[in-house]
Amino acid sequence: MKRFDSSDPLAAFISISSSKEERTQKTNQGYSRDFQSMLDSLEEEDYSEAASHVGEKKRRLNLHQVKALEKNFEVENKLEPERKLKLAGELGLQPRQIAIWFQNRRARWKTKQLERDYGTLKANYEALKLDYSNLEQKNEVLAQEVKELKAKLSEENVDSSHSVKEEHRVSESDNNASVHSKNHDFSENNNPSAITRDHSNISSSHHELMNLFQLSDSRVILGNIYQVYQPHLMKPEEQSLFSTEESCNFFSVDQAPTLHCYFPEH
């Protein structure tokens, strides 16, 4: 039987039966089992009579009962019918009261468990948050380093391109002069000093070119290192900076190196 209305006298009786049992526990200790049951049946009649007139009163379980129930709950939080009857007999309670107590106890345990889980999750979240902020700080430091390196690189590039341009301009004017002289004085073609001068110009240009190769090399290496160690931290603009496209294919096997990226105006 599970359902009972509070207006039902039987239900009212059951609800007050614990107090009755508490009283019989206190007053009838030491009586024989038969005598005890006789008293119980008599009192049952009294209380069912009383219940029909007097409203139900909730009674809290005494310390001994609660301790025993807690102990049983620790062993197993579900209640088999046999254990329920046994406990009811031992503690002088109605089996239904035992069932209700276990039900409410499970509900309390679940609430506590939820609180514990929430605490654990919160602690994990805080730890993760701390980790994230540490990583963010490290990332900022690294980004600053990259920025400084980029600035350094662009300074070096500007210097190099200026000197190469200068060189280019000088050699062009030399060529013009040489063509001009060719047009006017063919005898100079046989002058060994002119040849030497041209060779020295070529040698100088070659040197500048090699500097550019080295610059580009370091830039590509830096980019590769950055990509290897910080692939997920690279911003799109940084990725384009270190892309092989922009490194002018200096080290491409299939394509000869060109200088177009350093001389966009040419």
Next chain:
DNA sequence: TTGTGTTTTATTGCCTCC
């Protein structure tokens, strides 16, 4: 003493399982 918040006991309605 009393108002108020918390805890405990009990009920109700719904759901699942056998």
Next chain:
DNA sequence: GGAGGCAATAAAACACAA
């Protein structure tokens, strides 16, 4: 269909500050 579990809720008991 009955038994039992669970969530939501009522209501009594209790704790405690003002």
